[in-house]
Amino acid sequence: MEYNTQREHLIIPEYGRNIQKMVAHAISIKDKEERNRCARSIVDVMGELNPHLRDVSDFKHKLWDHLFIISAFKLDVDSPFEIPTKDSVNIKPERIEYPKKDYKYRHYGKTISGMVMKAIDFKEGPEKAALVATIANHLKKSYLTWNRDSVEDTKIIADLAELSGGKLKLPEGFVFADVSNITLQTRRNTSNSGRKKGSRSGKWSGSNNRRRAQRS
DSSP: OOOGGGSOOOSSGGGHHHHHHHHHHHHHOOOHHHHHHHHHHHHHHHHHHOGGGGGSTTHHHHHHHHHHHHTTTOOOOOOSSOOOOHHHHSOOOOOOOOOOOOOSOGGGOHHHHHHHHHHHHSOSSHHHHHHHHHHHHHHHHHHHHHOOSOOOHHHHHHHHHHHTTTOOOOOTTOOOOOHHHHHHHHHHHHHHHHHHHHHHHHHHHHHHHHHHHHHO
């Protein structure tokens, strides 16, 4: 018995071994015109085997590229597209650099820094006052995510002033949200998400318990 491990390595396994054998046969054809006809037929079969590729804008181009890759770039035919080379296919993508900006208060997150900068550009008025109040409460909520014990309002005010370079001030008469309300809302959100995930299992477990009670 012949095992796949003893056979020739499949270059693109998605197309299967028969396609690879067809490509090998095309390479062996001496007449170029016949070789071109064979290559076009193989591309048509490859398209039938992978109908999902039809949604890709460059569908035919991709199939022809795969044809040359399967042939290990040995197939000499006239392609309707630019013929790829081994170097162009195996080119390494450019390395993506991670943001190097350092944030002093990482527990508040990156988004809050952008919100602070946006609030600075707002014109003075009720809309800016409401945004600053929202940011302040969000700072307190974010702080409590990492420190469940307590947080002084003066600490949040000082952090807001430092984040904004002293350009943002809380509106007069502003009162922070109560710590217990913030932590309670966070717990509710967590418990509700847990119930949604386990709602189906809870339903079935309840029906199973009733069946057990009836049997006993």
